[in-house]
Amino acid sequence: xxxxxxxxxxPGDGIGKEISQEAMKIINWASKKFDLSIKLKEEYVGGVSxxxxxxxxxxxxxxxxxxxxxxILGAVGGPKWENLEFExxxxxxxxxxxxxxxxxxxxxxxxxxxxLLDASSLKPEIIKGLDILIIRELTSGIYFxxxxxxxxxxxxxxxxxxxxxxxxxxxxxxxxxxxxxxxKRSKKLCSIDKANVLEATExxxxxxxxxxxxxxxxxxxxxxxxxxxxxxxxxxxxxDVIVTTNMFGDILSDCASMLTGSLGMxxxxxxxxxxxxxxxxxxxxxxGSAPDIAGKGISNPLAMILSVxxxxxxxxENQSLYxxxxxxxxxxxxxxxxxxxxxxxxTQPVSTFEMGDLVLKELSNExx
Ligand code: NAD
Numbered sequence: 498x499x500x501x502x503x504x505x506x507x508p509g510d511g512i513g514k515e516i517s518q519e520a521m522k523i524i525n526w527a528s529k530k531f532d533l534s535i536k537l538k539e540e541y542v543g544g545v546s547x548x549x550x551x552x553x554x555x556x557x558x559x560x561x562x563x564x565x566x567x568x569i570l571g572a573v574g575g576p577k578w579e580n581l582e583f584e585x586x587x588x589x590x591x592x593x594x595x596x597x598x599x600x601x602x603x604x605x606x607x608x609x610x611x612x613l614l615d616a617s618s619l620k621p622e623i624i625k626g627l628d629i630l631i632i633r634e635l636t637s638g639i640y641f642x643x644x645x646x647x648x649x650x651x652x653x654x655x656x657x658x659x660x661x662x663x664x665x666x667x668x669x670x671x672x673x674x675x676x677x678x679x680x681k682r683s684k685k686l687c688s689i690d691k692a693n694v695l696e697a698t699e700x701x702x703x704x705x706x707x708x709x710x711x712x713x714x715x716x717x718x719x720x721x722x723x724x725x726x727x728x729x730x731x732x733x734x735x736x737d738v739i740v741t742t743n744m745f746g747d748i749l750s751d752c753a754s755m756l757t758g759s760l761g762m763x764x765x766x767x768x769x770x771x772x773x774x775x776x777x778x779x780x781x782x783x784x785g786s787a788p789d790i791a792g793k794g795i796s797n798p799l800a801m802i803l804s805v806x807x808x809x810x811x812x813x814e815n816q817s818l819y820x821x822x823x824x825x826x827x828x829x830x831x832x833x834x835x836x837x838x839x840x841x842x843x844t845q846p847v848s849t850f851e852m853g854d855l856v857l858k859e860l861s862n863e864x865x
Contacts, residue, residue, distance in 0.1 A: 498815040502566040503536045504808075509543040510587060511786025512796035512849075513571020519798035519853030520569055520805050526857055527809065527818060530865070538565070542594070543573025543587035543786075553590030559597060567812040568594065568779040569805065572786040595635055598777045600767035601667070602674045603633040603746065604807070605783060607753035607763060612830035616758030616839040624733065624756050631739045631753060632678065633746025634671045635767055637663055638697075640743050661697045663742070668704040674768070675740035676712040682737055687718045689725045689741035689749065698742065705740070726752060750783055759838040760784040761797025764804035766811050778812050780804040790837075794848045797836040799826055802856055825859035 504524065508517035521537065528535040540558050547553055553573070562568050573587040583589070594600070608628040614621040642660030650656050672688075679686040688705045690698035702719055709717045720728065722745045728735065729749060733756050741749065754763040763783035770776055782800030790796055803826065810819035834855050837846040847855065 498531070498533075498818070499566075499813045500532070501534045501536075502812065503538065503564070504567050504569060505538055505540050505562040505565040506569045507540045507542040507562070508545075508571040509573040509591075509786065510545055510575045511572060511788050511791035513543070513573065513786050515791075515794065515796050515849045516782065516798040516801035517569070517571045519849060519856075520571075520801045522853050522857050523802055523805050523822065523860070524569075526860055530860075531818070533813070542570065542590045544575050544578045546590060547578055547581070547585065547587060553585065553587050554593050559593070562594065563598060566778075567808050568598075569801075569808065570594075570779055570781040571801065572782065572784060574786045575788045575791070592640070594779060595767060596641065598769055598779070599636055600769040600777060600779055601634060601636045602671055602768045603635040604678075604766045604768065605631040605633060605746070605750040605753070605763065606765075606807075607631065607750070607757050609757050610762075610827050610830050612827065612833075613758040613762070613839060615841060616835075617756055619730065619733075619756060627733055627756060629733060629736045629739065629753065630678065630682070631741070631746055631750045632671065632675045633741060633750065634663075634667065634743050635746075636743075636769075637667045638743030640747075661695060661742075661744075663697045663701055665700070665704055668701050669708055671740060672705050672708040673711075675738060676708060676715055676717075679715045679738045680712065684715050685718075685737040686715050687720055687725075687736055687739050689720050689722050689739060689745055691722050691745075692719070693721060701742065722749070725749060729753060729756070754783060759797060761800050761836065761838045762803070763800050764802075764807050766804070766807040768811065776812070778808070780808045794850060795837045795846065796849045797838050798849050798853050799836075799856075802826065802853070821860065821863060821865070822856070825856050825863070828859045829855045 508514040573591050578587050609624045639659050639661040642662045645659045647657045690701045692699045692702040754760045767779045806819045806822035809815045840846040
């Protein structure tokens with residue numbers, strides 16, 4: 498296991514601040530317990546950074562976080578900054594980190610904890626044992642393509658436009674990550690595109706097929722995104738590893754979150770590699786800053802805590818600590834503790850802070 502790593506923690510806005518407190522509890526516990534000497538430094542991103550520095554991500558912050566070994570991010574955004582011009586909005590800070598660090602591979606696992614079978618809107622038999630991994634391309638596609646903008650055509654008529662583009666290089670590198678991951682799991686990979694109508698994804702399919710030649714053991718299939726959305730709800734267990742474009746991955750992983758019971762349960766890791774081969778990584782929950790519940794202390798910190806677990810797996814290369822945190826979350830849920838988003842009628846939910854403490858207590862009771 499790696500030690501002496503520098504971690505930047507960027508709570509951001511809304512519930513990002515609340516759940517980051519709970520992430521820090523777990524990181525500090527692990528650092529002490531395993532003598533990891535983790536150096537945690539808090540930084541600003543999003544709306545809070547706009548309020549302090551006038552920009553969603555200052556150059557100084559970017560420089561510092563680029564030097565850290567991993568980034569933990571809460572969430573950004575909120576109604577206060579919604580009317581700012583596009584380039585100045587909180588979300589641009591997050592997109593800038595992803596782009597500047599070239600974090601092109603976004604890993605979004607969706608697995609169902611048995612005690613939460615009844616929290617999903619789907620029948621238990623459809624989701625019991627579900628364990629899928631969505632790999633989303635994160636630094637290209639329609640969210641980054643140029644040209645983009647809103648242009649005036651005449652007096653009352655405007656044109657909004659974005660560009661969906663992918664290069665062979667961009668597809669190949671995400672496909673390699675997906676095939677490598679599939680090799681470590683069930684050797685099954687489904688690539689999702691819209692190759693029947695979008696040329697950029699016709700190329701996507703071609704390159705995935707070409708890459709598959711290097712991985713003869715992996716069974717590769719292709720699916721159009723509209724069918725995939727339907728299949729994800731109809732029979733999600735047919736999937737194991739999914740690889741897809743930036744926008745399709747964004748949408749499908751939110752859909753997958755509801756299979757697991759709540760958006761508050763879905764962690765993610767965004768990975769990239771510097772020129773010298775050193776891994777760069779950012780870990781964050783899939784959800785946003787949830788302004789509707791911010792400041793109430795009722796948000797679910799588990800997606801964030803599970804993102805911390807992913808950090809121990811991918812950055813610290815410690816699979817057992819990853820499993821330990823997942824096991825602690827499962828134990829807390831088995832004992833019936835729930836935050837409001839996953840609680841059923843008639844049960845008394847616990848607060849964000851209490852949920853963090855409960856996970857910590859389980860971890861502290863482990864005989865390691
Ligand atoms: P959201 O994910 O913030 O919230 C959607 C719904 O899920 C809300 O009802 C919210 O209360 C609930 N929810 C989300 N996380 C939860 C948690 N941990 N516990 C309990 N309930 C939870 O999405 P939104 O409402 O579309 O966006 C709100 C803001 O967040 C916007 O400004 C948006 O741009 C931003 N956003 C940021 C990120 C990010 O930082 N990665 C991602 C998505 C949205």
